[in-house]
Amino acid sequence: MSETKAPSNFIRQIIDRDLAEGKNDGQVVTRFPPEPNGYLHIGHAKSICLNFGIAESYQGACHLRFDDTNPEKEEDEYIQSIKQDVEWLGFEWAGEVRFASNYFDRLYELAVQLIRKGLAYVDLSSAEQIREMRGWAQQAGTPSEYREQSPEEALAQFEKMKNGEFPDGGAVLRAKIDLASPNMNLRDPVLYRVRRATHHQTGDKWVIYPMYDFTHPLSDAIEGITHSLCTLEFEDHRPFYDWVVANTDVGAEPRQYEFARLNLNYTVTSKRKLKQLVDEKHVDGWDDPRMPTISGMRRRGYTPASLRSFCESVGVSRADSVVDMGMLEAAIRDDLNQHAPRAMCVIRPLKLVIDNWEEGKEESLTAPVHPQNEAMGTRQVPMTREVYIDQDDFREEANKKFKRLVLGDRVRLRYGYVVRATDVVKDDQGNVIEVRCSYDPETLGKNPENDEGQGKLRGVIHWVSASKGLPCEVRLYDRLFTVANPAKVEEGQTFLENINPESLKVVSDCWVEPGLRGALAETRYQFEREGYFCVDQESTDERLVFNQTVGLRESWPKDS
RNA sequence: UGGGGUAUCGCCAAGUUGGUAAGGCAACGGGUUUUGAUCCCGUCAUUCGUAGGUUCGAGUCCUGCUACCCCAGCCA
Numbered sequence: 271m272s273e274t275k276a277p278s279n280f281i282r283q284i285i286d287r288d289l290a291e292g293k294n295d296g297q298v299v300t301r302f303p304p305e306p307n308g309y310l311h312i313g314h315a316k317s318i319c320l321n322f323g324i325a326e327s328y329q330g331a332c333h334l335r336f337d338d339t340n341p342e343k344e345e346d347e348y349i350q351s352i353k354q355d356v357e358w359l360g361f362e363w364a365g366e367v368r369f370a371s372n373y374f375d376r377l378y379e380l381a382v383q384l385i386r387k388g389l390a391y392v393d394l395s396s397a398e399q400i401r402e403m404r405g406w407a408q409q410a411g412t413p414s415e416y417r418e419q420s421p422e423e424a425l426a427q428f429e430k431m432k433n434g435e436f437p438d439g440g441a442v443l444r445a446k447i448d449l450a451s452p453n454m455n456l457r458d459p460v461l462y463r464v465r466r467a468t469h470h471q472t473g474d475k476w477v478i479y480p481m482y483d484f485t486h487p488l489s490d491a492i493e494g495i496t497h498s499l500c501t502l503e504f505e506d507h508r509p510f511y512d513w514v515v516a517n518t519d520v521g522a523e524p525r526q527y528e529f530a531r532l533n534l535n536y537t538v539t540s541k542r543k544l545k546q547l548v549d550e551k552h553v554d555g556w557d558d559p560r561m562p563t564i565s566g567m568r569r570r571g572y573t574p575a576s577l578r579s580f581c582e583s584v585g586v587s588r589a590d591s592v593v594d595m596g597m598l599e600a601a602i603r604d605d606l607n608q609h610a611p612r613a614m615c616v617i618r619p620l621k622l623v624i625d626n627w628e629e630g631k632e633e634s635l636t637a638p639v640h641p642q643n644e645a646m647g648t649r650q651v652p653m654t655r656e657v658y659i660d661q662d663d664f665r666e667e668a669n670k671k672f673k674r675l676v677l678g679d680r681v682r683l684r685y686g687y688v689v690r691a692t693d694v695v696k697d698d699q700g701n702v703i704e705v706r707c708s709y710d711p712e713t714l715g716k717n718p719e720n721d722e723g724q725g726k727l728r729g730v731i732h733w734v735s736a737s738k739g740l741p742c743e744v745r746l747y748d749r750l751f752t753v754a755n756p757a758k759v760e761e762g763q764t765f766l767e768n769i770n771p772e773s774l775k776v777v778s779d780c781w782v783e784p785g786l787r788g789a790l791a792e793t794r795y796q797f798e799r800e801g802y803f804c805v806d807q808e809s810t811d812e813r814l815v816f817n818q819t820v821g822l823r824e825s826w827p828k829d830s
Numbered sequence: 831u832g833g834g835g836u837a838u839c840g841c842c843a844a845g846u847u848g849g850u851a852a853g854g855c856a857a858c859g860g861g862u863u864u865u866g867a868u869c870c871c872g873u874c875a876u877u878c879g880u881a882g883g884u885u886c887g888a889g890u891c892c893u894g895c896u897a898c899c900c901c902a903g904c905c906a
Contacts, residue, residue, distance in 0.1 A: 407832045452833040463904035594841045826866040
């Protein structure tokens with residue numbers, strides 16, 4: 271992977287300082303800890319780039335650890351997709367894939383340790399009762415009747431919990447901290463709950479499962495994580511994180527630091543909402559090219575490098591922010607402009623017949639694969655009497671600003687000849703269905719000589735041979751939502767109301783140059799003058815299917 | 831009316847002992863161009879949420895105020 275000097279941020283500064291002070295024996299160990307309850311999205315990419323990026327530049331290690339403490343919401347499908355996405359992004363985790371569930375035995379021991387110290391008790395109150403007893407922001411909580419039980423009794427009760435002697439929800443292990451704390455997370459938080467659910471890793475071994483707040487700091491400590499990076503909403507949990515580490519014998523002192531999560535406008539990055547879009551079929555699965563999921567963006571044509579450079583350009587800070595989609599698009603354009611081979615594809619075909627081109631004659635034109643990169647070589651493009659051009663590239667009349675074909679005027683067929691439109695054929699409704707023209711055989715690779723005062727050529731348009739081209743399908747995408755912040759809705763409405771009904775347009779009668787025959791899924795091209803496209807996984811040899819990744823920047827006068 | 835955070839250009843974001851506002855995206859001019867693309871060149875914060883204060887000097891220190899985000903799951 272090519273190393274761009276990672277820009278500094280407050281977390282790297284903290285690490286630099288820790289290293290300067292000789293902390294952690296000079297080691298830097300981070301972790302990326304997803305819960306396998308959904309697919310990864312662009313926000314996770316930011317966390318992945320941060321955690322793995324730091325490990326890389328400090329010669330440290332980054333673990334991939336599934337935070338699997340809630341079996342009811344987790345599935346193996348998600349585990350597989352997450353591993354694949356991290357690898358696809360180009361990162362390698364240190365050692366084996368880890369699971370918080372690997373530590374369930376150790377966690378149980380440490381819970382027992384807390385109980386022996388009189389720092390945890392088993393509460394048989396109902397969930398509602400516990401909620402009420404916790405009080406609220408400006409009012410201290412009230413102790414449960416079980417709070418003062420002896421360590422011996424608590425131990426016996428916890429043992430019963432483990433042995434399945436309580437029904438689901440019948441008992442919880444709670445830390446004994448401070449019911450009057452202004453930080454709700456310290457008002458005797460729940461450590462374990464009873465849940466009879468088959469776990470994707472541990473099967474039916476357990477009927478009690480530890481909570482995130484208890485599991486996370488201990489997993490970090492067990493793995494020797496030095497810097498535990500998470501998002502801002504966990505900031506209030508940090509005192510408890512430190513409490514757990516301080517009151518158990520885990521022999522390590524990982525530190526938690528929080529950064530702002532990534533928000534993108536015109537989309538949603540909430541696993542719950544993304545799952546809803548999938549479950550209710552508003553999109554075609556987690557990898558629908560309109561989804562901000564890593565798999566969706568991959569299918570859309572985004573490259574790992576573009577996602578990494580995007581994450582880098584966005585930076586890492588503690589300020590809530592909403593990044594403009596334009597930045598993401600700039601990142602992929604920048605990558606593909608440099609690396610994508612060029613090709614011609616006509617999306618809205620209009621037949622152009624060259625009257626002075628001999629019937630049946632075929633010529634093979636040579637075109638560069640990439641005009642700015644000779645090293646990428648050349649390709650052959652067949653030229654015939656009838657070709658397709660784009661409907662938008664022809665007008666019966668237009669002002670001088672229109673740099674395409676106009677009846678009576680000339681334009682160059684890219685990499686080919688200059689043609690002059692001489693006539694049009696219309697259907698009953700008056701729509702132009704064919705354009706007739708003549709070509710100048712002296713204009714291949716050079717401009718017309720005796721110019722009869724015609725002025726400059728209007729421009730260059732792309733085309734595909736009507737008899738040699740390949741029919742294909744092109745899927746054009748627009749933003750999934752019509753408003754910048756889809757989650758912000760009126761009373762009684764949901765974000766679904768903001769879905770863009772025109773986010774997908776399937777165009778099935780397109781034509782692409784024959785050189786693309788057999789193109790493999792995920793191959794990316796720049797269709798000249800149109801944008802960047804990627805071969806979809808549903809594409810076949812018989813029928814090519816392309817997904818539009820992003821259009822070319824276009825900046826031309828509105829009045830042309 | 832509790833606690834925890836954040837406020838620097840339209841959007842991200844540097845700014846670390848106070849010394850006189852990086853960069854990217856977007857936008858706007860101009861040049862090159864067989865992609866209205868790319869590339870190149872130029873413009874784009876006398877001002878850092880706000881009101882005061884300290885200082886020769888403050889985005890950086892102090893005080894007050896305002897706005898926004900997070901927290902009362904046996905979710906993560």
